[in-house]
Amino acid sequence: xxxxxxxxxxxxxxxxxxxxxxxxxxELHNLATALNVEVVGEVTQNLDKVNHAHYVxxxxxxxxxxxYEEADANLVIFNDELSPSQIRNLEEALACKVIDRTMLILDxxxxxxxxxxxxxxxxxxxxxxxxxRLVGLxxxxxxxxxxxxxxxxxxxxxxxxKLELDRRKIEDQISKLRRDLEHVKEQRETQRKQRKKNGxxxxxxxxxxxxxxxxxxxxxxxxxxxxxEKQVFEKDMLFATLETSVRQVRLSDQKEFLLTDTVGFVSKxxxxxxxxxxxxxxxxREADLLLHVxxxxxxxxxYMMDVTNETLQAVGVENVPTLEIYNKSDLASVNYPHVSxxxxxxxxxxxNGIKELLEQIxxxxxxxxxxxxxxxxxxxxxxxSYLNEQASIQTIEYEEDGTLLKVELKQADYERYNEFxxxx
Numbered sequence: 001x002x003x004x005x006x007x008x009x010x011x012x013x014x015x016x017x018x019x020x021x022x023x024x025x026x027e028l029h030n031l032a033t034a035l036n037v038e039v040v041g042e043v044t045q046n047l048d049k050v051n052h053a054h055y056v057x058x059x060x061x062x063x064x065x066x067x068y069e070e071a072d073a074n075l076v077i078f079n080d081e082l083s084p085s086q087i088r089n090l091e092e093a094l095a096c097k098v099i100d101r102t103m104l105i106l107d108x109x110x111x112x113x114x115x116x117x118x119x120x121x122x123x124x125x126x127x128x129x130x131x132x133r134l135v136g137l138x139x140x141x142x143x144x145x146x147x148x149x150x151x152x153x154x155x156x157x158x159x160x161x162k163l164e165l166d167r168r169k170i171e172d173q174i175s176k177l178r179r180d181l182e183h184v185k186e187q188r189e190t191q192r193k194q195r196k197k198n199g200x201x202x203x204x205x206x207x208x209x210x211x212x213x214x215x216x217x218x219x220x221x222x223x224x225x226x227x228x229e230k231q232v233f234e235k236d237m238l239f240a241t242l243e244t245s246v247r248q249v250r251l252s253d254q255k256e257f258l259l260t261d262t263v264g265f266v267s268k269x270x271x272x273x274x275x276x277x278x279x280x281x282x283x284x285r286e287a288d289l290l291l292h293v294x295x296x297x298x299x300x301x302x303y304m305m306d307v308t309n310e311t312l313q314a315v316g317v318e319n320v321p322t323l324e325i326y327n328k329s330d331l332a333s334v335n336y337p338h339v340s341x342x343x344x345x346x347x348x349x350x351x352n353g354i355k356e357l358l359e360q361i362x363x364x365x366x367x368x369x370x371x372x373x374x375x376x377x378x379x380x381x382x383x384x385s386y387l388n389e390q391a392s393i394q395t396i397e398y399e400e401d402g403t404l405l406k407v408e409l410k411q412a413d414y415e416r417y418n419e420f421x422x423x424x
Contacts (some may be wrong), residue, residue, distance in 0.1 A: 006037040012044045012079040023300045024267055028079045029227070031266075035111070040071040054093065055086045061093050067270050068096060077104060084133040102129060102270040104179070109273065115185050120215035124177040125272040127170055134167060185279040192286055199412040200248075201257045201365040204284040204320075206312060207293035208304040209264030212327040215348040216293060216357070217247065217261050223354050224249050224376060233411050251358070253392035253408070255366055260287070265311045266304070274314055281315045290322040290363050291357075296345065299310050322362055329353070368411040373422040377402040383417060 010028050014021040032039050045060050054061050066346035075097050082100040090098045106126050113119040205213045245261040260283050294301050329345040336345040337353030346353025378414050391409035
């Protein structure tokens with residue numbers, strides 16, 4: 001068991017009677033837990049507008065300080081993004097380390113990032129966040145408790161060493177990361193163009209963090225008999241997956257599509273982070289079909305759907321055909337597996353509804369496939385061989401001069417082998 005190094009008081013300001021305020025605070029607790037931070041108390045305040053100097057009112061600052069000392073805490077976490085001056089003022093008034101929701105999410109991303117690209121994206125977001133906050137953050141370094149390997153907040157990646165650099169060096173590093181990420185983006189573009197050229201449809205899984213996206217991906221791979229090593233990482237925790245996983249799925253009738261898994265969303269996802277991960281999220285923009293996965297067992301699932309849609313819109317993902325996948329139906333006491341239009345109720349954990357999901361995917365992405373009869377001369381055995389691999393052959397007859405096929409094939413192949421088609 002890891003030693004808990006941070007004990008935190010969380011602070012939330014309910015602006016203009018926000019109906020999702022309680023859920024936002026619950027989410028903050030979960031984000032803190034994801035970093036092995038123990039939440040020992042909570043302070044809230046209702047305001048029409050935030051206090052320019054301390055975010056909360058002066059009296060509330062005193063209340064936080066008293067609570068903080070009584071609970072023997074060593075950290076205060078605010079549920080919103082604070083300005084550089086607010087962090088500075090709060091740390092002076094409370095005489096302790098203060099962080100905001102953005103810093104918390106950035107630190108989680110820094111720990112979860114495994115691929116070089118994800119690490120660069122997180123570092124870029126951290127540096128952009130820290131640049132205007134250098135003065136306040138320098139002061140906060142002196143108050144940092146813990147920081148050992150066991151847990152707590154470590155400001156990893158763009159941490160203490162980066163904060164010791166001057167502004168110019170940080171700006172240089174931001175420029176370098178942008179150039180490197182642009183290079184990765186170009187490589188991704190090349191791969192996308194190649195996929196389009198090959199005519200393989202792309203299905204992209206999107207949704208709130210911990211909705212079950214990776215579980216669905218693994219169940220699809222399992223039901224289609226894909227290799228064990230193709231499985232993607234899944235765990236019941238926030239932001240378990242940051243990397244985009246791409247897997248090729250082959251159905252029983254030889255049809256193929258690419259399935260991609262993207263980073264999960266959360267409310268108040270930091271703007272810098274969304275921008276930094278933009279190129280990764282653009283995978284969804286180029287998809288032929290989106291699977292919007294929703295944890296229907298959560299009372300706030302409609303709000304989660306709104307957050308996901310808003311985030312997708314922010315990175316330019318619009319007008320892509322979408323299936324709404326209501327996952328964890330077993331916990332929501334709803335009828336499943338069940339299909340109604342573009343809505344599907346499933347339980348990915350036990351595999352119920354995955355067959356129905358695959359059928360819906362098939363209907364959407366292979367709508368342009370055509371059934372036809374083809375006559376292929378024996379000296380064009382390469383065509384028959386290709387169709388065996390890439391199309392769905394219904395019947396095959398060998399005649400005196402060639403092979404007669406009844407076959408279902410994609411539009412691109414229909415046009416490519418038009419000369420062999422009998423019933424145009």
